[in-house]
Amino acid sequence: MSIPQHVVKAHGTGNDFVVYADPEGVYEPTAQEVRRLCDRHFGVGGDGLLRLAHPDDVSDLSDEQVSRLRSAGAEWMMDYRNADGSLAEMCGNGTRVTALFAQTMGYMEAPGGRPLKLGTRAGVKTLSSLGEVEGLGRNVFHIDMGPWKAGETHAYEVTIPGHEGSARGTFVDMGNPHVVAVLEDATGRGLAADSTLPAVSDLDLTRKPVVDPVIETDQNVEFVGIDAIDERAGTGRAHMRVNERGCGETLSCGTGLCATAITLRRITGVDEWTITVRGGVLVVKVSDDNVELTGDACIVGTVTLR
Known part of the structure; x- marks a missing residue:
């Protein structure tokens, strides 16, 4: 199985995910593994899977895509898969969850610290940690989602x-x-x-x-x-x-x-x-x-x- 033994369950305003870090690039999931993990009856359950990896270790990215992410300052990539195992370009809630997870892993600074430049299949997104914000929650992140x-x-x-x-x-x-x-x-x-x-x-x-x-x-x-x-x-x-x-x-x-x-x-x-x-x-x-x-x-x- 190309999934680590320990994974995290997390959510962004109820949009829930199975999350894990893969700093060595050895745990790229198959579509079948994603479906099994995200199954709400027979797995952990989630709307999708988030793998935190270096852009070089995401196999569907071209060399040109990896180069663009790296040149834009993205050391880390949100490798997001839908619950049916399909690849997804982007997930706004997933970026916040990934940033919080990266923070717990020591890959992102505490609230008020330097923003995280996170690679996605839709380009680099910049996330700032705000901490607790009244009316929004305890672990609030601001995301520059870029152009539309x-x-x-x-x-x-x-x-x-x-x-x-x-x-x-x-x-x-x-x-x-x-x-x-x-x-x-x-x-x-x-x-x-x-x-x-x-x-x-x-x-x-x-x-x-x-x-x-x-x-x-x-x-x-x-x-x-x-x-x-x-x-x-x-x-x-x-x-x-x-x-x-x-x-x-x-x-x-x-x-x-x-x-x-x-x-x-x-x-x-x-x-x-x-x-x-x-x-x-x-x-x-x-x-x-x-x-x-x-x-x-x-x-x-x-x-x-x-």
Whole structure:
């Protein structure tokens, strides 16, 4: 088995992972091993697996990719696998969990110390440790998620098997693909007028949402309700649920939170959003060429595999 005997169970606002360090590059997992470990009945259980390794020891990266990560200052790489064993480009919650784990291993400085430049398949992400932040958690990290791209507003139709109705979705590229659909608007601005799906809380996301036109890479789909907007402060509040490719509904999705804030900014002009997911509360700030995510991470414990 190409998995170490001891692994860690951790989560970022409920988005949970099996985590381990591989500083020698000898524990690259197979897809079957990932599926077994992430199985919630027969394994440790998780939405995915996080392997902390040096970029040179991640076999699917090209020499050019490794060189780019190294030249950008990334000594460590978040090798992230979805629960079904597939490779993933990026995971916002996973970066915070990886940073907290790196901190416990002595690979990242304590809160207030030097930021960690973490390699991902979507490039280098810079994480700063903030420690305890009221309203967000005890082990809060700020992530510079870097640039983003978005397609035409409401260009996709989103439906859910078993539910009547549909909503319009907007494509956002956060290094991984997302389609964001706004289903509710409590502000009275009519920003969810195109949706005939049920309320966000009433959705059955055990069924994989259908996106039309089809996106060949598959995608995460976010379903959003707008709760409030303070135009004077330039802030808003929203809630969101997500179905992630490769693992189904999760309690949180960091890149999905960013995609949600990007979409909300486009239709409201508001740059900063406090977003509640089933696993907690996070803050996202969006500019024309960058997005920042702030939220908590937690290590649950260490597991000895047999």
